[in-house]
Amino acid sequence: MTMRTRLLRRRNIIRTLKKWIPKLRFILFAVGVTWLFVLPSKQYSKRTYISENALLPGQVKTYYSWSEVNEASVYAESIESLVNASSLEKAAAIERELRKSGFKTATQNFTVNILGKPITGVNVFAILNAPRGDGTEALVLSAPWKSKDGITDNINGVAAALSIGNSLKKYTYWSKDIILLISDGAEIGVQAWLEAYHDYQRSDMIGSPLLLRSGAIQAAVNLDFPGTHSYRALGLFFEGLNGQLPNLDLLNIVVRICRVSAYIPVMLHETGHIYQYNDDYGDYKSSLHNLITTMKFQALGHPTGNHGLFLRYKIDAITLYGKVDEEVNQQKFRFYEIGSVVESTFRSLNNLLEHFHQSFFFYLLPSPERYISIDHALALWASTGDDPNIQSAPSSSVTVTATPGSSKDAKHTVDDLAVALPYNRRPRRIAFPLAVLIGTHAAGLVILFVVKNHFDISRLAELFGIPGYLSTLSLTSSISIVTTSVLVTTLESRSLANSRSQPLRPANLTPSPDWAVLKCFSLAYTGMIISCLSVLNYSLAVFVALAVVIPFSLFRPTEQQLLRALQLFVLLVISPPGLLLLSGVDIRAFLEWQLSEYLVLGNYLLPFVCCTYWPTILAYGIIVFAPVR
Missing domain, CATH: 3.40.630.10 (Zn peptidases)
Known part of the structure; x- marks a missing residue:
């Protein structure tokens, strides 16, 4: 009876967690945003004092x-x-x-x-x-x-x-x-x-x-x-x-x-x-x-x-x-x-x-x-990558063996107490998702190289009557588009080849799709970046979290063209070119200012955006365009 009660309790807890974990990310995000507006109140600040x-x-x-x-x-x-x-x-x-x-x-x-x-x-x-x-x-x-x-x-x-x-x-x-x-x-x-x-x-x-x-x-x-x-x-x-x-x-x-x-x-x-x-x-x-x-x-x-x-x-x-x-x-x-x-x-x-x-x-x-x-x-910024639409693996029967000296010294198979796991135990191929992240970050390094040579590119573009800042912005955007297109095409070819070569298997034996593994890595990487950044530059970590936490946790491949277009639009808005256009700043002056800050003073905002933030945006763009298989 003790084992039966324990299994029942465990099954109820897992069912409750499976129901609420996908919603918990939105609750935590709302708590984090609300916390920012609570901080200025007098009750959450202390009067300064001389320590020395x-x-x-x-x-x-x-x-x-x-x-x-x-x-x-x-x-x-x-x-x-x-x-x-x-x-x-x-x-x-x-x-x-x-x-x-x-x-x-x-x-x-x-x-x-x-x-x-x-x-x-x-x-x-x-x-x-x-x-x-x-x-x-x-x-x-x-x-x-x-x-x-x-x-x-x-x-x-x-x-x-x-x-x-x-x-x-x-x-x-x-x-x-x-x-x-x-x-x-x-x-x-x-x-x-x-x-x-x-x-x-x-x-x-x-x-x-x-x-x-x-x-x-x-x-x-x-x-x-x-x-x-x-x-x-x-x-x-x-x-x-x-x-x-x-x-x-x-x-x-x-x-x-x-x-x-x-x-x-x-x-x-x-x-x-x-x-x-x-x-x-x-x-x-x-x-x-x-x-x-x-x-x-x-x-x-x-x-x-x-x-x-x-x-x-x-x-x-x-x-x-x-x-x-x-x-x-x-x-x-x-x-x-x-x-x-x-x-x-x-x-x-x-x-x-x-x-x-x-x-x-x-x-x-x-x-x-x-x-x-x-x-x-340092309020809690957290989101979960759990997908409520993923079906559980088939239940396995739980075998209970009575202890010596008990009233029933035999094996009892209790199929009715089988615990349904809230996830599938499936093989995960990590080589290609890791290669995607490496590829997007390599593109980020190329983008940083282009921005660092903004002055030379501008002089060359102005010979053809093109504004210098526009040439740099176009070139960096082109690098992003080409990188995303190549990796999405590779992902589609890989998915098609896998679907043809593998026979039908039970759900718990079919390898996880590449986009799901890539999303897991990307979410973990984003969380790591925000956590590390919060103790180096708390304010930058807050603004990055506000921009990406909810979109990144919701993005997934879809066959609905309208939903895919909406996800792509959000990605464009939170991308560096999109943020520049939305801010209304003079793009040429801002680029030159950030470049001089980086080269002369050592401001790390420009390399952070080019080598960390932008590659992560590209990775989620690949997830959005991934095949739904």
């Missing part, structure tokens, strides 16, 4: 005074007169001012070839040796010539950096060297300086060696205050290259100082809600906006400021941005508040006994003073 007790933000008296403010105003006038000067003239003027103040200064010339166009620039930097240090650790205060939009001149940012440097030099409590860096050429200039500082050499970027050096850089603060305006709020940009983030303590220092010392309104990035002194959350709408903006920047992998290049060298960095507001009645701030915040921040960083390590490196910020830890953000 030695930092003591806002606990010191700052000495940046109105005499330094007047000095900064003079610097701003001088810098404004250099707006149309060459890089060499700008560098010479800055170096001259730094030497007047008693700094050790040096310049770095660099040249980088981007898409066949040589870009040159000159970086200027100076080092303030710590009176109480041995030169083994340093902090960086940087300011680019251009603001983050690449158009507006960063006049107040450079002037503030020079003025703050002069102010910091007057005091002897520094235990870490301070490096002043005025960079040229936006992120490229910082990249050239960092590579030279760490003795990294590459063939496509030529930079002169640095004549001055200090120790290991612990942290960096980048100033971006465009124009000569006063500012409404202090914007915080913290996303780095490939979605890297600085230690949360660095942001907490700046926000705490703005709250308790400088009384400056703060905001995340440059759009959205401005957080006043007693406002730590705002509302749900502003939190959702901040979350989506942060995830967008992270997914693209582009650094949101010059600070983003420091993060790849394990240097925590942040950009302070001046939000310009033309409203007359709003409270404004300028050099005095900027200098006080930067000085107090550097005083806190000067207290570091070791590298930032205690606070979070993986987080999302719905507001400057609230954070979402990664344990809340």
Whole structure:
């Protein structure tokens, strides 16, 4: 009786699972999407706190005074007169001012070839040796010539950096060297300086060696205050290259100082809600906006400021941005508040006994003073490849043997208790599906090669009157179509040959169709990619999952032309060319931007799309066109 009860229970459980598992994937997907909209609520975020007790933000008296403010105003006038000067003239003027103040200064010339166009620039930097240090650790205060939009001149940012440097030099409590860096050429200039500082050499970027050096850089603060305006709020940009983030303590220092010392309104990035002194959350709408903006920047992998290049060298960095507001009645701030915040921040960083390590490196910020830890953000993304239309294998009888000493010492065949398995135990041929995945990824490598040579292809196409970006897009799409067509034709020939050569067999002995094995591999591969990506670039993993989880789990071959056309349409929409067309961006500018990001800065979005995402799309295209046999 015990065995009979156990078999009955097992059969009921399996029947229930077989009924609900196909629906579970939709439930899990809905839970994951809903979770994203729950995260910005106040109940699922925590108030930020300082993990490193030695930092003591806002606990010191700052000495940046109105005499330094007047000095900064003079610097701003001088810098404004250099707006149309060459890089060499700008560098010479800055170096001259730094030497007047008693700094050790040096310049770095660099040249980088981007898409066949040589870009040159000159970086200027100076080092303030710590009176109480041995030169083994340093902090960086940087300011680019251009603001983050690449158009507006960063006049107040450079002037503030020079003025703050002069102010910091007057005091002897520094235990870490301070490096002043005025960079040229936006992120490229910082990249050239960092590579030279760490003795990294590459063939496509030529930079002169640095004549001055200090120790290991612990942290960096980048100033971006465009124009000569006063500012409404202090914007915080913290996303780095490939979605890297600085230690949360660095942001907490700046926000705490703005709250308790400088009384400056703060905001995340440059759009959205401005957080006043007693406002730590705002509302749900502003939190959702901040979350989506942060995830967008992270997914693209582009650094949101010059600070983003420091993060790849394990240097925590942040950009302070001046939000310009033309409203007359709003409270404004300028050099005095900027200098006080930067000085107090550097005083806190000067207290570091070791590298930032205690606070979070993986987080999302719905507001400057609230954070979402990664344990809340990593919701379950799962789907099943189980097909409810697959019939079960014929049931086998279960033979039960009574134990010695029981009332019935004989064998009992209980056919009525046979357990129907929710799947078929069938042979699976994996060689061809694996070859298909290898073939699609080989096509992805060819696509990446074509995109990398976009400039040469464009020049050749323009000789025939064809826009360069259109030729690259057409060529990559043609590679995708040819690869899919060849593999689908091979799959059809293979399926036809198998059906002719094999006699009729029971369902449990017939090999699984190639498309089913290919779909199993593709689903497992997609899940593996999303899982690995979630701990490298969580935001990119979320957007990939939103795009592909439901379509990939539903796609299958069909003889209904309308359903097949619908599946093909969805594949075209979520493919890279389809997403580009739907986004409405300038395709030529986007291709050149992504290519320069990949070749110069090392942004991995382009190789990820070409070598991982696009080949997976091709594999599912083959599944859609597979023969139904």
